[in-house]
Amino acid sequence: MTDRISALPDSICEHVLSFLPAKDAVRTCVLARRWRNVWTRSPSLRVTGDVDHRSVGRISNFVDHLLDVRLSGAFPAPLDSCAFDFMMQYTKCHHLDGKDGNKGGGEILYCLICNAHLVPVADDAQVKRWIKRCVPESASSGSASVTG
């Protein structure tokens, strides 16, 4: 029987994973050999979570590991969108426009949203560091803006 979701082409699986929170997307890597790296090619990254003083270290650890794997290799897959969306007490937003170095100069809008409360680890500096890893050129050219 071939008409099963598990038999969908990789490009469609990548699209599916772009609708999942990062944690659910990463966890699909154990489903089968074919799924091992699908999540690393998904065009969108969405990290969400309820952040309090107990979970902040765990979330930080998760994002660092995720970016280590996702951005390793000679040609990491380009990200069309990337969001860090944490449930906290008040919100801040980061918006970046940037060029993508891996897709032959195609212009891609990077939209980064951060609803981040200032807490010891996932404060703005931490989120900016993650954003810088995802979109190095834009961050270094200073086009990042922070709005309340």
Place this chain on the structure above:
Amino acid sequence: MAAPESGDGNNGAARMVTLISSDNTRFEVEAAAASLSQTLQLTILDGGGGGGDGIPLPNVDSATLSKVLEYCIKHAPAAANGGAPNATAVDRAELERFDNEFVNIDQSVLYSLIMAAHNLEIEGLQSLVAKKVADMIKGKSPMEIRRTLGFPDPTPEEQAEMNAHMLEYGWAYE
């Protein structure tokens, strides 16, 4: 069928095109609805699919095409209004209700729909079905996902590999 007031400057009856499924069933549909497919849009703009000619779709069977067109007909008026910026909350709620009901289907039908949306490049439908699959995955354990998505049972070797991989990705399971 009554033509929706699309306001796109057509006077009189809406233009119709014919699509032919892989099993040779002919479907007559408004050009505006069929044009939600990026794949068909250029052919239709060039005047294809009208009169006695139809556009053959060798990769889409009649059951799937009928379902795809149901989506296109429902979404065409909003698409013609440029995403319907002035749509009422009631219209939007109605489309949302339609969408939810639309993907409440058997998995093999969903699979055919995903492939057709992909082949015909119908963006809204591609996202709708991808979201549906994402919802089937969300919050489940690997074994639950495997069962839900119709993976065959893992061999002992595959099971060992899954366990080893879960250990390696411990940071995603904390």
